[in-house]
Amino acid sequence: MDSEPSDQAAWASAPPVVTKIVVAGGFGAGKTTLVGAISEVRPLRTEEPLSDIGTGIDDTSDVERKTTTTVAMDFGRITFRGGVVLYLFGTPGQERFWFMWDELAFGALGAVVLADTRRLADSFSSVDYFERRKTPFVVAANCFDGAPQYDTAAIRDALDLDPEVPVLLCDARRRESVKEVLIASVSHSLTQHYGARSL
Secondary structure (H helix, E strand, C coil), X not given: CCCCCCHHHHHHHCCCEEEEEEEEECCCCCHHHHHXXXXXXXXXXXXXXXXXXXXXXXXXXXXXXXXXXXXXXXXXXXXXXXXXXXEEEECCCCHHHHHHHHHHHCCCCEEEEEEEHHHHHHHHXXXXXXXXXXXXXXXXXXXXXXXXXCCHHHHHHHHCCXXXXXXXXXXXXXXXXXXXXXXXXXXXXXXXXXXXHHC
């Protein structure tokens, strides 16, 4: 009698589970960096140089060294053990490009709100957006060098988050740190979706 296949063989033969996570946040929060740090394929970026047109419209305080901006989306892909494939869609951070958000968020399992502690108020629009859509999300505070450091409880209070919303500290440049954020996002989203179905 043939032996039972190992877990690894079962994973290899099972069809992949494909899902979508949206990465949102304020201008300059590090969304493009996050997607690029984890993507197993060359990430699609729609960055353009900042121009004089944005002068007086785009708030570049605390991000003066930023020279480009995402005008449509970032896209990347990561495959986790067990055949779970995440498609990552990074939203543009500037208000004049927010019309893209509905298209990017359509069909998403969940979202990551990437927060910049230098400009924490920029996260409110992302939090409000996902709360209104009832899209499960986590908040990941990107720990920039030299930026104010807060613990997760202080960030939760500042953003007036519901108790069930996970808050993490991360470094969007580090693959392992981004991986932890995405695992938390998928786990929280599945918990929220299954919990809603059981009601």
